[in-house]
Every structure is written in C-alpha cells, then in structure tokens.
Amino acid sequence: xxxxxxxxxxxxxxxxxxxxxxxxxxxxxxxxxxxxxxxxxxxxxxxxxxxxxxxxxxxxxxxxxxxxxxxxxxxxxxxxxxxxxxxxxxxxxxxxxxxxxxxxxxxxxxxxxxxxxxxxxxxxxxxxxxxxxxxxxxxxxxxxxxxxxxxxxxxxxxxxxxxxxxxxxxxxxxxxxxxxxxxxxxxxxxxxxxxxxxxx
Amino acid sequence: xxxxxxxxxxxxxxxxxxxxxxxxxxxxxxxxxxxxxxxxxxxxxxxxxxxxxxxxxxxxxxxxxxxxxxxxxxxxxxxxxxxxxxxxxxxxxxxxxxxxxxxxxxxxxxxxxxxxxxxxxxxxxxxxxxxxxxxxxxxxxxxxxxxxxxxxxxxxxxxxxxxxxxxxxxxxxxxxxxxxxxxxxxxxxxxxxxxxxxxxxxxxxxxxxxxxxxxxxxxxxxxxxxxxxxxxxxxxxxxxxxxxxxxxxxxxxxxxxxxxxxxxxxxxxxxxxxxxxxxxxxxxxxxxxxxxxxxxxxxxxxxxxxxxxxxx
Numbered sequence: 364x365x366x367x368x369x370x371x372x373x374x375x376x377x378x379x380x381x382x383x384x385x386x387x388x389x390x391x392x393x394x395x396x397x398x399x400x401x402x403x404x405x406x407x408x409x410x411x412x413x414x415x416x417x418x419x420x421x422x423x424x425x426x427x428x429x430x431x432x433x434x435x436x437x438x439x440x441x442x443x444x445x446x447x448x449x450x451x452x453x454x455x456x457x458x459x460x461x462x463x464x465x466x467x468x469x470x471x472x473x474x475x476x477x478x479x480x481x482x483x484x485x486x487x488x489x490x491x492x493x494x495x496x497x498x499x500x501x502x503x504x505x506x507x508x509x510x511x512x513x514x515x516x517x518x519x520x521x522x523x524x525x526x527x528x529x530x531x532x533x534x535x536x537x538x539x540x541x542x543x544x545x546x547x548x549x550x551x552x553x554x555x556x557x558x559x560x561x562x563x
Numbered sequence: 564x565x566x567x568x569x570x571x572x573x574x575x576x577x578x579x580x581x582x583x584x585x586x587x588x589x590x591x592x593x594x595x596x597x598x599x600x601x602x603x604x605x606x607x608x609x610x611x612x613x614x615x616x617x618x619x620x621x622x623x624x625x626x627x628x629x630x631x632x633x634x635x636x637x638x639x640x641x642x643x644x645x646x647x648x649x650x651x652x653x654x655x656x657x658x659x660x661x662x663x664x665x666x667x668x669x670x671x672x673x674x675x676x677x678x679x680x681x682x683x684x685x686x687x688x689x690x691x692x693x694x695x696x697x698x699x700x701x702x703x704x705x706x707x708x709x710x711x712x713x714x715x716x717x718x719x720x721x722x723x724x725x726x727x728x729x730x731x732x733x734x735x736x737x738x739x740x741x742x743x744x745x746x747x748x749x750x751x752x753x754x755x756x757x758x759x760x761x762x763x764x765x766x767x768x769x770x771x772x773x774x775x776x777x778x779x780x781x782x783x784x785x786x787x788x789x790x791x792x793x794x795x796x797x798x799x800x801x802x803x804x805x806x807x808x809x810x811x812x813x814x815x816x817x818x819x820x821x822x823x824x825x826x827x828x829x830x831x832x833x834x835x836x837x838x839x840x841x842x843x844x845x846x847x848x849x850x851x852x853x854x855x856x857x858x859x860x861x862x863x864x865x866x867x868x869x870x871x872x873x874x875x
Contacts, residue, residue, distance in 0.1 A: 535778030535797060539805030539822070539829050539840060542777070544642075544649055545659060545753075546793035546827075546842045549772060549784045551633070552647025552663045553791070554598070 377407050381414060434458075435465050439472055592675040593788060596691055596703065603710035604629040606738040607730035614725055615823035615847065616810065622825035626730075628711070629737045636740070643745050650745045658750035666771050670788030673700065683713050684733060693789065698722070700846075701789065709735045720848025726825075758783060760796040760837070766852035768792065768845075785843075785853075792843020794857065801838040806831050814851040817860055821850075832860035 367375065373396065379385050380393045396403045435442070435458055442455050459466055606627040613620045625636040632645030640653040648660035676692035676699065683704050693701040699722075704714040713733065717726040758773045761783030768785035776782035780797040797803075809820035812830065822829045828850060830841040839858065843850075 535780075535799070536802040536804065537777045537780075537797075539803055539831075539842065542782075542793065542795050542803075542840055543827060543829065543842050544651065544657075545661075545774075545776065545782060546784070546791075547642075547644060548647055548649035548659050549661050549663070549774070549782075549793060550791055551631075551644040551649065552661055553668065553771065553784075553786060554601070554665075 373403055374406060374410070377403070377410050380407075381410060434462065434468070439465065439469050442469070443473060593670045593673045593693060596675060596693070596705070597670070597788065599710040600703070600705065600712050601631055603706075603712075604737060605706070605709050605711040605730070605733060605735055606740070607711070607733040609635075610727075610729050610731065611825040612727050613823060613825050614723075615821070615828070618810065618823060620823055620825040625740070627738055627740055634741050641742065643741065648750065650748045650750065652742065652745060652748070656745075656748045658745075658748045659753060660750045661753045661772070661774060662755060663772055664755055668771060668786050668788045669769060672767050672787050673789055686713070686733075688713060706733075706735065711735070717846055719846050725846045756781070761794050762857065765794075765856045766849065768849075768853060787849075790843065790845040790849060792841055792845055792853070795840040795842075797838040797840070799836075799838070800833055803831055803838065803840055805829065812847075812850070814854055816851075816855040819854060819860070830854065834858045835861035 376385065376389060376393050376396075379389070385393060397407060435455060438451075438455060459469065606625075609624050609626045611622045611624075622637070627634040630645075632643065634643050635641060640651060642649055642651040646660075647663050648658065650656070650658040672695060674694050676694045678692075679690040681688050681690045681704060683706075687707045688704045689707060691703045691705055692699050693703065698718075700718055702714075702716040703712050705711070706713055711730065711733070712728065713730050715726075715728040716724055717728075719725040753774050756773045756775050758770060758781070760781045761770060761773065763770045765785060768787045768791075770783050771786050771791075772784040774782045774784070776795050776797075778797055778801055780795045780801070783794045783796070785792050785794065806820055806822055806829070809822050809831075812819045812821040817832075819830050819832055827842055827844055830839075830850070832839055837858070841850075841853070841857070845853065
C-alpha cells in the first residue's frame with residue numbers, strides 16, 4: 364500500500380476487511396479505526412452499500428464470443444450423474460453460471476432422463492417368454508428331488524451333531540480377559556481373616 | 564487399632580535406627596502383614612515386572628488404595644476394585660460383583676522371618692521376609708506409617724526373583740482421583756455356587772469359593788493366603804480368545820499353553836471332556852505343582868504341544 368494517501372489506504376483496508384483478506388495486524392488497525400473514527404465508519408458503510416448494490420444487479424448474459432473455449436458437452440452428463448471429481452465442480456458450476464447454452468442443454472438432458480425413467484418396463488418377445496417358461500417348468504420339476512436331498516442331509520447333520528453332543532460337549536466362546544476380570548473381582552473381596560474390609 | 568498395627572508399632576518403638584532384628588515370627592503374623600497391606604492408604608505409580616522364561620512382562624499404572632478399595636488407571640482404561648466388585652471404565656464400561664461368604668484362608672504354609680528396620684524413599688519402613696518351608700518366598704518393604712508395600716519381591720522356587728512390584732511418586736494419603744461416573748455403571752451380580760467339577764484343593768491351594776462362570780462354566784477360586792488363582796471349567800471344548808500366541812510351559816506333568824502378563828499368568832488345556840482355564844498370580848514353581856494336581860490334558864493336546872516344542 365506504499366504511495367497511497369491515508370484516505371486511499373483506509374479505503375483499501377476497509378475493502379480488504381469486507382473481503383476477509385486482512386492480516387492480523389491490519390485487522391487490529393481496522394477495528395481500532397472503526398471504533399473511534401466517524402469518517403472511517405461512514406466510508407465503511409459506503410463501501411458496504413456499494414457491494415450490496417452490485418450483488419443485486421441482474422446477471423448479464425455473456426456474448427458467446429466471450430465464453431471460454433468450448434462447452435461442457437459430455438461433462439454435463441457426468442455432472443447429472445454425480446460422477447464429477449470434487450475439484451471439477453467449481454469449473455463446471457462457474458461455466459453454467461455464465462453460459463446459457465450449456466444451462467439449456469443441461470435442462471434438456473435432465474428432462475430426457477426423467478422421461479426414460481418413466482417409461483413402462485418392456486416385455487420380452489414371445490419366443491423368449493416361451494423358452495423362459497420351459498426352463499422354469501424344468502426347475503420346478505427338479506425341486507422336490509432337491510428338497511428331499513437337502514432334508515436328508517440336514518437330518519444326517521442334526522443326527523451327527525446330537526450324537527457327538529451327547530455327554531458334556533458344546534462350544535462357547537469367551538475372552539480370557541473377562542476371566543481375568545472375574546478373578547480380580549473375587550480377589551478384591553477375599554480376606555485371609557475371612558473379615559471383609561469393604562462391601563460392594 | 565488392629566492387632567497387627569499394635570505389633571508393628573511395638574516393633575518400630577523397639578527399633579534403634581536402621582537395623583533391628585526380631586525373633587522369627589509366628590505363622591499368623593503373615594495374616595497381620597497381608598491385612599495391614601490391604602488396609603493401607605496411599606496413592607502412587609506402580610511398576611510391576613514379571614519374568615517368565617525368556618520373557619519379561621512389564622506394566623505401569625497409577626494406583627490409589629484406601630479402605631480396602633483400589634483404583635487402577637492405565638493409559639487406556641481404569642478400574643475400581645474392592646469388596647468383590649470390579650468396575651472397569653473403557654469404551655464399554657462394565658461391572659461385576661461377587662457375593663462372597665466370609666471364609667478365613669489358611670496361611671499356615673508361610674511364616675514371617677526376621678524383620679529389619681530400613682529407610683526407603685526417606686521413609687521409615689520394615690523389611691519383612693515371608694518364608695515357605697524355611698526358604699524366602701517374598702520380601703516386602705512396608706511403609707511404617709501407612710502399611711503400603713513400597714517394594715515387593717516374589718521369588719521362584721530356585722530363589723531367583725520372579726516378580727517385583729514397586730511404588731514411586733508415593734503419597735501417604737488419597738489423592739481423590741476416583742472418577743464419579745463409576746457408580747452409574749450397571750453391575751452383574753454373581754451368587755455363590757456349589758462345586759460340581761473343580762477340586763477342593765490343589766498343591767497347597769484350597770478352594771475358597773465357587774461361582775457360576777461365563778458360558779456355563781464353573782469358577783473355582785483358590786488361595787494359599789499369599790497367592791491365588793481361579794480355575795474355570797467349561798463343558799466341551801470352549802473357544803477361549805487370548806491364547807493366540809502362547810508360550811510353552813514345561814512341567815513334569817506335560818507342556819501347557821500359557822500367556823503370562825506382568826500381574827498374572829493364564830493357562831489353558833483340555834482333558835477330552837472339558838476345557839480348563841487357570842488365571843492367577845502364583846509363581847512358576849507353584850503353577851507347575853498346581854497343574855500336576857488338576858485334571859490332566861488329553862494325550863492329543865499333549866502330542867500337539869510336544870510337536871510344537873520339537874519342530875516349532
């Protein structure tokens with residue numbers, strides 16, 4: 364900010380303040396000025412109102428010859444499918460903000476996809492349906508035999524398990540840390556005299 | 564004032580400066596020592612080091628001991644023990660409490676040797692040897708004022724040091740670091756049960772209590788007054804997690820899978836009908852004697868362990 368007059372410097376600082384671009388020292392300086400300098404407060408309000416006015420202006424449609432080279436094309440499809448990399452999104456969104464042609468193309472693409480999704484399901488041709496029915500009929504005919512085989516195997520497995528289980532066999536899963544905690548608890552409650560020094 | 568305190572204070576008064584010897588004590592003085600240690604009040608950092616074969620196990624923890632209760636805090640978790648109840652605070656807080664019947668434990672296996680007045684950490688202490696069959700099984704340096712065991716040495720059957728427990732950053736009072744939330748943790752209550760599987764005695768350790776264990780098992784609690792273990796007997800071949808990388812423990816009765824920690828040892832085996840898990844703080848020679856008198860492992864399991872030992 365060398366070479367600026369004090370007023371120009373203040374105006375620049377306030378502008379940077381609105382943009383959140385001040386350093387820690389500059390921020391302290393601006394806060395101090397805004398607390399004591401009426402002229403600085405007035406300048407700050409003027410800058411703020413000017414920015415608000417700029418934001419409410421209608422967005423001008425940029426002439427095609429001023430657009431960056433090329434349109435989004437196939438990237439619009441990826442954009443709709445949510446398949447773009449996060450780093451790509453700002454570029455695509457920025458282009459859509461200024462390019463009415465791409466916005467229109469995006470809207471068309473979205474409408475066509477919606478239309479495809481709303482189409483009724485297609486039935487297969489008759490000759491394919493006949494083949495499918497025949498295949499299902501064969502499967503149904505085999506099912507009783509398969510079911511009987513599975514049932515037989517299950518019966519054998521159950522008999523085997525029960526047979527092995529006679530006696531004291533069984534399977535449980537425990538963690539030795541739990542057993543150690545139980546032992547520690549019992550130890551804490553024992554006394555060589557049989558008299559407990561504390562109660563749970 | 565308890566009888567043990569009277570005895571210790573009398574011993575302190577009779578002591579000159581650093582060294583004073585007393586006549587060999589009676590066996591029931593072991594009871595006094597153990598009870599005094601249990602009733603002590605202190606806060607400290609505790610370091611436990613145990614040696615099992617070539618492996619050394621170490622644990623450091625913050626401990627606060629008062630009124631028979633003990634809070635133990637490590638980097639990962641903390642637990643509150645006392646009166647048969649343990650509450651553990653971790654990702655999944657849990658609590659368990661055992662309803663126990665008052666049972667005096669026979670300490671006749673041990674006796675207190677000649678005590679010596681010593682100074683440790685600039686505190687007046689008593690060095691207490693605990694003898695088993697005339698040989699030193701443990702040395703304890705007990706703080707005269709609080710009864711806290713500042714250092715404990717446990718010896719294996721061959722006289723080598725098997726475990727040391729030492730306190731540092733010692734404060735002779737409570738620090739009140741016990742968290743408040745532990746009172747809200749739901750606690751599983753376990754009632755006393757009758758012994759159906761576990762034996763009533765094993766190598767000088769008597770069966771003190773029996774409880775129903777997890778997975779339909781039976782938990783037998785054994786003690787000889789100084790050391791203790793629990794034997795869990797499961798029906799069938801239970802799957803017990805925590806033995807994925809065991810050590811081989813060779814005894815006259817066989818080779819067992821063990822997992823030693825700084826404070827405990829865990830052993831598991833099966834006898835063809837049941838799976839057994841032993842958890843306790845007993846020294847290696849006692850463990851070997853105990854395993855020899857408990858149900859023996861089946862020959863198939865024995866073969867597998869021999870094979871592992873021979874061929875890795």
